[in-house]
Amino acid sequence: MLVQYVHLAVWLLALFSICGIVLACVARFVLYDSMAYDQLFVWRRKLPPEVTKRE
Numbered sequence: 001m002l003v004q005y006v007h008l009a010v011w012l013l014a015l016f017s018i019c020g021i022v023l024a025c026v027a028r029f030v031l032y033d034s035m036a037y038d039q040l041f042v043w044r045r046k047l048p049p050e051v052t053k054r055e
Helices: 002-032 035-042
Strands: none
8 A cells, every 4th residue: 555655646746846847937938028029039020129138
């Protein structure tokens, strides 16, 4: 029975680790995404230099 508990704990640890990594990647994407980036690379607009400068 102890082996089953250890097996369950390892699986849960792996599951939550994967969820945490995905959440961290999504949070990083949301923090560093900007409207200027979208306008430059997605919409292919020409922006003035002061808008494209990174803070």
